[in-house]
Amino acid sequence: MPVLEAFGLAKSYGATPVFASIDLCLQAGEMVALLGESGSGKSTLLNCLAGLDEPSAGRIRLASAVLTDLNESERALLRRQHLGFVFQAFHVLPHLSVAANVGLPLLLLKRQNPRRVQAMLDAVGLGDLGARMPRQLSGGQLQRVAIARALVHRPALVLADEPTGNLDARNAATVLDLLLEQVHAEGSACLLVTHSERAAARADRCLLMTEQGIVEHNVQAHT
Numbered sequence: 001m002p003v004l005e006a007f008g009l010a011k012s013y014g015a016t017p018v019f020a021s022i023d024l025c026l027q028a029g030e031m032v033a034l035l036g037e038s039g040s041g042k043s044t045l046l047n048c049l050a051g052l053d054e055p056s057a058g059r060i061r062l063a064s065a066v067l068t069d070l071n072e073s074e075r076a077l078l079r080r081q082h083l084g085f086v087f088q089a090f091h092v093l094p095h096l097s098v099a100a101n102v103g104l105p106l107l108l109l110k111r112q113n114p115r116r117v118q119a120m121l122d123a124v125g126l127g128d129l130g131a132r133m134p135r136q137l138s139g140g141q142l143q144r145v146a147i148a149r150a151l152v153h154r155p156a157l158v159l160a161d162e163p164t165g166n167l168d169a170r171n172a173a174t175v176l177d178l179l180l181e182q183v184h185a186e187g188s189a190c191l192l193v194t195h196s197e198r199a200a201a202r203a204d205r206c207l208l209m210t211e212q213g214i215v216e217h218n219v220q221a222h223t
């Protein structure tokens with residue numbers, strides 16, 4: 001069964017439509033890139049899929065729950081259990097150590113597990129840096145912390161919004177490869193919003209947001 005299914009999603013602000021006729025299906029363990037012009041509604045769609053915003057029409061099923069039938073507190077619980085997030089601006093908490101940041105989703109679920117935290121730190125190449133504070137890390141390292149945190153609780157779905165937007169080309173490639181590797185290893189699905197065809201080419205498949213809805217998109221592979 002797919003991890004995420006959306007049917008006929010539409011979103012308007014007042015009389016202004018942002019998107020319409022969005023159908024989407026993500027399987028476990030696949031990273032799907034979502035491209036689209038600025039303002040086409042990619043971030044708004046991610047917010048709807050995360051249950052942070054409500055679509056004007058349509059239905060979303062996430063991890064066998066119908067998200068669009070849930071109230072706000074039920075959506076918050078579903079988000080905590082089944083979603084991981086990676087943002088452009090890292091969103092690592094500055095007053096917590098690297099290990100505490102990675103362990104936060106487990107703490108919130110009352111499933112603390114230092115061995116799992118260490119395994120995720122090892123997986124993203126930060127095995128020796130768990131005791132450091134975020135200010136002692138580079139941008140590329142901070143995004144690796146965010147990837148470890150997004151996956152530590154084995155979420156069904158990871159939503160990544162421009163995760164390499166603040167990184168140089170070399171760090172961007174490393175971070176994307178790590179995200180892809182971890183998504184494959186952990187069996188989560190990942191929706192990667194990006195402006196970069198180069199980033200999109202690293203995903204398992206690529207979609208394009210258009211005024212007619214979402215369509216499959218072929219990207220040229222670059223290194």
Ligand SMILES: Nc1ncnc2c1ncn2[C@@H]1O[C@H](COP(=O)(O)OP(=O)(O)OP(=O)(O)O)[C@@H](O)[C@H]1O
Nearest residue numbers: 013016018036037038039040041042043044045195
């Ligand atoms: N709260 C809001 N109220 C009214 N309009 C909004 C609101 N949030 C977003 N919009 C509008 O919805 C449209 C889509 O915005 P969104 O940020 O989802 O696009 P995007 O594809 O993610 O853009 P970018 O690639 O530039 O980040 C834009 O025209 C934006 O101005």
